[in-house]
Amino acid sequence: KELDEESLSSVSERLRLALIESDVALPVAFEIVDNVVSSLKGVRIGRTEGVYQVVLRSLRETLYKMLSSIQQVDLVSEAMKRRKEGRIFTVMFVGPNGHGKTLTVAKIANLLLKNNLSVVLACSDTFRAGAEEQLEVHATRLGVKLIRHRYGADPAAVAYDAVIHALARGVTCVLIDTAGRLQTDKGLMDELRKIARVAKPDLKVLVVDALTGNDAYDMAIKFNEAIGIDATVLTKVDADVKGGAAISISVATRKPIIYFGTGQGYDDLKPFDAQWLLDRILP
Amino acid sequence: KLGTSLREAIKKFLGRPVADELAVKELIRDVQRALLLADVNVELVLKITQLIEERALKEPVPSGFTRREVTLKVLYESLVELLGGEKQPKILYPANESITLMLVGVQGSGKTTTAAKLAWFYKSRGYRPGIVCADTFRPGAYDQLKQLALSVGVPFYGERTGTSTEIALRGINELKKMGCNVIIIDTAGRHKSESTLMEEMKLLSEVIKPSEVILVVDATIGQQAKVQAEAFNNATKIGSIIVTKLDGAAKGGGALSAVVATGAQIKFIGIGEKIDELEIFDPPSFVSRLLG
Ligand SMILES: Nc1nc2c(ncn2[C@@H]2O[C@H](COP(=O)(O)OP(=O)(O)OP(=O)(O)O)[C@@H](O)[C@H]2O)c(=O)[nH]1
Ligand SMILES: Nc1nc2c(ncn2[C@@H]2O[C@H](COP(=O)(O)OP(=O)(O)OP(=O)(O)O)[C@@H](O)[C@H]2O)c(=O)[nH]1
Ligand SMILES: [Mg+2]
Numbered sequence: 001k002e003l004d005e006e007s008l009s010s011v012s013e014r015l016r017l018a019l020i021e022s023d024v025a026l027p028v029a030f031e032i033v034d035n036v037v038s039s040l041k042g043v044r045i046g047r048t049e050g051v052y053q054v055v056l057r058s059l060r061e062t063l064y065k066m067l068s069s070i071q072q073v074d075l076v077s078e079a080m081k082r083r084k085e086g087r088i089f090t091v092m093f094v095g096p097n098g099h100g101k102t103l104t105v106a107k108i109a110n111l112l113l114k115n116n117l118s119v120v121l122a123c124s125d126t127f128r129a130g131a132e133e134q135l136e137v138h139a140t141r142l143g144v145k146l147i148r149h150r151y152g153a154d155p156a157a158v159a160y161d162a163v164i165h166a167l168a169r170g171v172t173c174v175l176i177d178t179a180g181r182l183q184t185d186k187g188l189m190d191e192l193r194k195i196a197r198v199a200k201p202d203l204k205v206l207v208v209d210a211l212t213g214n215d216a217y218d219m220a221i222k223f224n225e226a227i228g229i230d231a232t233v234l235t236k237v238d239a240d241v242k243g244g245a246a247i248s249i250s251v252a253t254r255k256p257i258i259y260f261g262t263g264q265g266y267d268d269l270k271p272f273d274a275q276w277l278l279d280r281i282l283p
Numbered sequence: 284k285l286g287t288s289l290r291e292a293i294k295k296f297l298g299r300p301v302a303d304e305l306a307v308k309e310l311i312r313d314v315q316r317a318l319l320l321a322d323v324n325v326e327l328v329l330k331i332t333q334l335i336e337e338r339a340l341k342e343p344v345p346s347g348f349t350r351r352e353v354t355l356k357v358l359y360e361s362l363v364e365l366l367g368g369e370k371q372p373k374i375l376y377p378a379n380e381s382i383t384l385m386l387v388g389v390q391g392s393g394k395t396t397t398a399a400k401l402a403w404f405y406k407s408r409g410y411r412p413g414i415v416c417a418d419t420f421r422p423g424a425y426d427q428l429k430q431l432a433l434s435v436g437v438p439f440y441g442e443r444t445g446t447s448t449e450i451a452l453r454g455i456n457e458l459k460k461m462g463c464n465v466i467i468i469d470t471a472g473r474h475k476s477e478s479t480l481m482e483e484m485k486l487l488s489e490v491i492k493p494s495e496v497i498l499v500v501d502a503t504i505g506q507q508a509k510v511q512a513e514a515f516n517n518a519t520k521i522g523s524i525i526v527t528k529l530d531g532a533a534k535g536g537g538a539l540s541a542v543v544a545t546g547a548q549i550k551f552i553g554i555g556e557k558i559d560e561l562e563i564f565d566p567p568s569f570v571s572r573l574l575g
């Protein structure tokens with residue numbers, strides 16, 4: 001039988017809703033399903049094959065291809081490469097309020113330390129109450145130096161200081177934690193631009209909560225427009241989420257999801273796995 | 284087609300000479316899309332729009348009105364109704380009563396910041412608030428809340444070591460002795476799959492018996508809002524909801540799902556990081572923002 005308009009339209013509605021229920025942003029869900037469906041028009045399938053199963057399989061293949069076509073980034077080997085070249089490796093963490101930047105900085109520091117790389121932390125959140133004390137606890141637990149200024153100081157100056165410290169002391173990795181901000185705040189997005197301009201990070205990492213819905217798409221677009229995102233960490237996937245935000249962010253940035261945050265311990269960092277993600281997102 | 288905001292859909296709908304069944308159905312489609320974009324739970328969107336469509340097509344049209352005006356009225360009213368409608372939530376308490384508010388919610392939703400905002404809100408209305416840090420897990424939680432309490436100018440109680448239950452009990456005692464009549468308890472973030480933390484929250488609530496357990500919900504949360512709210516409600520009966528980060532682009536549809544899942548009303552919304560960026564919830568303006 002041939003896949004026609006009618007048989008495809010009810011299936012596409014079902015699959016769009018399935019993606020939306022998995023927290024894929026609406027415009028992204030529509031675009032992906034519509035592309036898959038239009039590529040299947042007029043295709044002949046076996047008499048006993050179900051239209052739904054055929055389209056679902058094609059959807060999975062399309063999503064897998066899209067995710068695997070994005071160049072991955074291996075943070076540890078990037079750091080090692082820089083050390084070999086006698087250079088430092090600076091990573092800047094950005095993202096919306098409360099989505100998990102500070103804990104992610106600690107997790108990444110832990111990962112680098114386990115790979116025998118030296119680390120210094122920069123607290124470029126000079127705004128939020130308790131931000132410096134929070135990162136100080138992580139630094140103490142990990143046994144690394146934290147560069148911090150007083151509250152209200154210039155966040156770019158803290159980042160700059162940390163870079164100077166790393167160069168002077170022969171520390172390889174500089175991890176810069178920044179204050180949370182919503183992508184709609186022009187002033188705060190300008191501040192982020194300034195920190196990036198001063199610190200010149202090798203990697204700008206977006207940290208987003210996997211519980212996020214449609215806003216993940218706009219978040220990724222705006223943060224990308226502001227400073228250019230090189231990679232994303234999707235946190236709190238242990239909260240029984242489907243993780244569709246990963247698709248929205250991948251489409252918006254065309255950059256890799258490098259880790260999933262899977263809990264509140266330093267080891268709760270899982271490398272990106274496309275099949276694992278699709279198993280959760282797709283019915 | 285997706286770029287059509289609901290306002291344009293309504294304009295188009297009203298522009299038609301007769302609001303026939305097809306026009307109503309088309310409007311319903313656009314409403315579904317707007318609600319999904321706003322992160323309202325998929326099942327709830329389908330349920331709401333089905334109800335509205337049935338009512339809109341069957342509801343008698345009073346003289347002087349058109350069926351299309353009835354449809355829009357039904358849509359708006361149904362959503363406002365879901366959010367508590369005209370029923371004024373209890374925000375102000377008798378001054379001689381001592382009340383305890385316990386804040387709970389998923390990690391990073393804004394509990395600690397909201398605890399301070401609530402203290403400022405009640406202080407500016409003549410109450411004597413006090414804040415207790417019962418978050419013994421998060422690094423810097425004590426310092427964060429203590430700094431916030433200082434900026435609001437209210438008594439703070441916390442201990443650097445101890446269990447959350449012991450600290451909460453001692454805190455309530457100490458603050459009452461100091462004359463506080465609105466005691467706000469900040470707790471650690473947690474989600475439904477962390478059974479130990481959910482148990483801790485349940486125990487905490489049973490021991491301190493708060494006047495109200497407040498669920499703090501991030502406006503950016505998507506389809507999981509309903510499931511998380513249900514789990515919180517099963518562990519500790521949720522008395523009210525506060526939706527944070529509505530100063531961003533998110534419409535907060537997840538909060539609507541949380542309302543339906545818990546039967547609790549939204550009392551406040553957070554519209555920024557500063558202490559005074561808390562507003563009393565207003566269903567009509569939330570609904571108009573929801574519908575874009
Ligand atoms: N369960 C779980 N909790 C997480 C994860 N990542 C972060 N958290 C928690 O989320 C909360 C917020 O984390 P933070 O690291 O403070 O978030 P942030 O983005 O730095 O917050 P701001 O600096 O205020 O914008 C904390 O309670 C963390 O423990 C994760 O992968 N799983
Ligand atoms: N823009 C904005 N940010 C907010 C709002 N409410 C809280 N925040 C920010 O969100 C982040 C998380 O707030 P917290 O109060 O630490 O959240 P929490 O729920 O106590 O986090 P945990 O204790 O780790 O679960 C902080 O950066 C706050 O400043 C709000 O209404 N608007
Ligand atoms: Mg932080």
Ligand SMILES: [Mg+2]
Nearest residue numbers: 394395418472
């Ligand atoms: Mg907190």
